[in-house]
Amino acid sequence: MSCPQVALLVCDRFSPFHLSVPGLVFGNSLPGEALFDLRLCAAEPGPLTSSLGLQLVAGQDLSGLATADLVVVPYWRAPDERPPEPLLQALQQAHGRGARLVGLCLGTYVLAYAGLLDGRPAATHWEFAADFAARFPAVGLDAEALYLDDGDLVTSAGTAASLDCCLHLVRQYHGPALANRLARRLVVAPHREGGQAQFIERPLPQGGADARINGLLARLEQQLAAPGSLDALAASVAMSRRTFTRKFLQATGLSVGEWLTQRRLQQAQGLLLAGHSVARIAEQLGFGSEAALRTQFKRQYRLTPSQWRRNFQGQ
Known part of the structure; x- marks a missing residue:
């Protein structure tokens, strides 16, 4: 199979962990196996500084989305902040020409702000489910799913679920054998179904005044x-x-x-x-x-x- 081109978006105040998850999975972590052509694309003018103060210079800007097969939004810094219009327009254009878009954790917010998830199912971190549902009532939010694959739009919950989602995509493009090899190298479980519930703590009410x-x-x-x-x-x-x-x-x-x-x-x-x-x-x-x-x-x-x-x- 040909090597899919992946555009991994980096925004200012990015999360190093959330960026590293798709970076590891799509960055050819199997020696001698070129599974994806990964390119870091700056979603905003630089310098891009992480939440920990790290600075990053991406190899491309939003023009890198023009030829990508997969466009991955790994995170977003603030649910109540609308992403820059050039970023939203670039995502709309990429989706319009047939690219597959992936929103990991709060990256789902970016796809929703772009209007791409209206009438579609989506997942995000359970802690932000109420906020997401209130902001985007037209999106079919599943507050418990680890990840949801709706064909051209793929979304996931946070942290480890992002890794599950990325491995799911490897499995689709390259088969379970390679995906399992990669999971073993990353020392993670090879497969969790997207429909599996997020592990959400739900303490029961202990009572009232009576x-x-x-x-x-x-x-x-x-x-x-x-x-x-x-x-x-x-x-x-x-x-x-x-x-x-x-x-x-x-x-x-x-x-x-x-x-x-x-x-x-x-x-x-x-x-x-x-x-x-x-x-x-x-x-x-x-x-x-x-x-x-x-x-x-x-x-x-x-x-x-x-x-x-x-x-x-x-x-």
Whole structure:
């Protein structure tokens, strides 16, 4: 296969880490294997200074996008700052002539500011999901995906997900064998599916001002396997069923069933790392069956319990 030309954009106040990820993957890190023709392109007039004070002189300016097969935006310095118009126009022109555009982490913002993601799916770092969705309501944001490949537009979440996304592109252009060799050389997992969920910490609300609900939450923590019926729980705090469900929702932001499921899944994560079997965890936490635990775990984390255990074992 021919050697795809990659234009890697560098903006002022760039992040050295985010720049180095596509630089490593597309910069021919396999000795003797010319996989890509990588060119650093200045997205703005220089000198370009990193967030750590490093200065960089790119070999080309925006004219380097004119012949690129892949245009990679590895980062953007400020979600609330609209990128310079020459950069946005260069991206629009590159996309219009058929180049494939890649936005890594907050680089997704740059593609969105250029209007290229309207009506299209996209991923970005989960911490900025609410901000992104508010700024670009026409974009189909998936706040949990590691990366999304929509053909001519590819976007990813932050940090390690950018590496997953770049390896995914290597796999597409050069096949899994070369991609796996490169992953081994970089000492990273060879393949994570883009639809896998970002590992987002979601602490559950601990309660509100109602002391009876707070006391019940503490008791429920000790009896997740058999919490009792809704009527029994309401009676235990001397409330009608209707009042109880309303106050529980006010205190936690969740229904009783949702709160129990989330808490059970969080407990399941710890038990998986402790080496317990899925069947034992399902029985211990009251999932009803091993199949029910697997289904709910996969729905929440987009990983099976076994896959989750492999990803986090030893961390």
